[in-house]
Amino acid sequence: MDAQTLDYDFDEEGIGFGEPLTPEVDAPAGLSLGERGALTLVGLGALSLIVQWAGGPLAGTWVGFASSFGLMFVGGALTFWLASTGTSAGIRNDGTRFRSLFARGTAGWIAGILMTGFYVLLYWYPETLGHPTNGAEPTGLVRVVDPLARLMTNSPASQWFLYGVLYTGAIAVFGVRMLMKYRHNRYQQIRTLSVTFFQAVFAWFLPNLLLYFQKPYMEFNGVWPLKYDYLWPDKIGQLQEAGGLGIFLLFWAVVVALIATPVLTYLYGKRWYCSWVCGCGGLAETLGDPFRQLSSKSTGAWQLERVLIHAVLALVLLITAVVWSNHHFGYLGSWTEPLKQGYGFYIGAVFSGVVGVGFYPLLGNRVWCRFGCPQAAILGLIQRLFSRFRITTNGGQCISCGNCSTYCEMGIDVRAYAQRNENIVRSSCVGCGVCAAVCPRGVLRLENGPPGDRYENADKPLVALVQSLQSTEIHGYEPWKGCPSDSDPVRQSS
């Protein structure tokens, strides 16, 4: 043994490796002219927004809206566009683990606190954002989107209208980022276009159109029990009173929840909703994409996830049952109100909003989807038990590098399956396809096929599920054993 090797006492666990301290490159490779221009637009937009927020002159006019949010959205999209042009298409995660914002560093914490803070204001102190109280005119930030609100809903802007603009804008702008980042990957591109479309049209334009015609509000891509009140008696009553359109909406809500959900999940897995249609998923897959590596891959997190998400599902089912039986028999009177409000507050606002989005920079982009969403729980059960969807692994090609697990936003240890040549059939998998995209050896493929060949005992899914519940751990490596085939004599004899 040479002396240099024996001297080696580096503590790879404790100190780790971190970012290489390479010297700054001389050439001004930094920002191109176009990028600087685009960023200037964002800056001008932000400036204009602040001036208007503070009560400056343009607030409440179209010019004001265009010079603030308009410039920021356009500038943001352009920045992402230009940042990618001139670079070659492919997986570019260089430096992801070094950047403070994306590695839970100081910048990450600041972003987390700001985003959480925004949600707190939005839910509980909307007046600070300028939300009008008692029929007054909107002020501050809310006033900036007022012209758009009047055009779209024929009424003054509220904090929720502002939220809708920001939310849809964020999906669109960061959608451009996704389109550019994955310009070599059609699955990612089409999926991104899909979530952007469903947010812009189903969750934003059409619901606001309903408001314009003073019909009950409904997001067309929202499904009970994620939108927990869509099948509660109050909402249904409201819809029934709203005439023919109301009946159609009611029909839509029931069909999506009770028919489309199981059928589409059987055919394509949970992904048809979670990473193609859902609004929460849409934000997670666009604005949240840079934070996906922060999801915990620990067994503890997996156990917590299984308990929490099913507890929330049980809770919403219970509350739905209680409100309906009370609706018919009335034995609880108005006592169900605190129940409904409590769920709305703790689960609807705190969990899905404040924690779910506010914690993107701290716990990853799918906290709500993974630990809380009752719709995800239902879809997950169907996916696990009765679905054609699975992720197939490509024979013995896995080198256990860990890219797939690192970039799985749902915290699935994809590698644990891939290195054993096993399919990945997990209830939490939202089918985002990023594990397959980042795999440097082309090992993973999202597929639909006969449900029975997805895993051992898949023809008896309940039995298999119970068996698998007895352990959350997957052990060891599995070397490639050659392709299975009936005509293979070696295989038959072993």
Added chain:
Amino acid sequence: MHVVILGNGVAGVSAALKLRELQPAWEITIVSGESKYHYSRPALMYIFMGHMRYQETKPFADSFWAQQRLELVRAWVTRIDTSEKKLELHGQAPLGYDQLLIATGSKSNKFGWPGQDLDGVQGLWSLQDLKLLYANAERARKAVIVGGGLIGIELAEMLHSRGIHVTFLVMESSYWNNILPDGESGMINREIRAHGIELRLETQLDHVVDDGTGRCRAVVTNHGDEIDCQIVGLTAGVSPNIAVLEGSDIEAGRGVLVDGNLRTSAPDVFAAGDCAEIRAKGDERNTIQQVWYTGKMQGEFAARGLAGKATGDYDSGIYFNSAKFLDLEYHTYGLVGRHIAGEENLYWEHPNGKHAVRIVYTDEGVIGLNTMGLRWRHEVCERWLRDRISVDEAVRRLEEPYFEPELYFRHEPFIRRAFSEALQQPTEGAL
């Protein structure tokens, strides 16, 4: 029974896990000097590039080893004493064994170039090497990589990603064309250059220039060109790491010599993975397999031997492998580029130069497949090769191995047309 496994790479760990399964009651110890826990060596580059943290390159959680009752010892073994059945450890008390598995992996080749031991000159195999690269990269604006193999291109990509200018010296007339046919190799040349890495073909290292302080300042090529650099990456292949055999009576050739059961010449000592050299039956050459999947296979196979449950001779089946050259994915199955007597090739390349398929065949059927920038299914490729389907049938069944992500453009119609045309003109079909 106490089994000691020397080396916690993929071969050692595969063996330990299989042995635990076969012999639940035995005592199993893994000794390794490089790291406390097993990590994925092919993932080294991603740590440096910031795709993953070191912790994420570990295929198993730290708690896993205790659960499996696998004892981990972090130490460098300095000598194997086969008569006393013990390992001498650097700075620690010796460790006795009843059976031993040697799985010490590979080390980077150095060919005695003048200046190869200067500071700033290094290979890339271990975590030590990676740490050294961190130190060397701190002062580097330019790097020269010597040797155009798989690790060389990864090292080039790593340094390039940090804004270091990389000059890549390749001895062959085209990147890796000792292994790859011209089509694929040419694609990679273009890929390397498109990324802004300077590729110099038919160029070898002559010597490394000292800056006067024992550190490299430049390299001089066989053409007499001097290239300034602060890092020299030596990636001209690897060879079995058998330093630990010094002073023991275990027979070694290029690697640790083993029989078809992966037994060494010493009683109760096995070897597996990159370090093992399997003696050939008859007049063929001995086998040394230096890839990840064979490490897994050999490790598992050796565990059967250790457990007293060996079955037949080790056989790694039909060869396969994969790599990624910057953004170009590459998969290979069977015999490609081996110039087998009577072989013919069908090669299709997309006009954009980013996707390619090669089918190698003889009169007896298909013997090899290559894909670039296109994913095919291992299982199907292997079945085609094992069943030796005819080339016509392969062209007919082109859709079968499709493993591209959903919604991707399908290239098969174009590939089929190209191949059918080529097959109709048999003499020109061979590219």
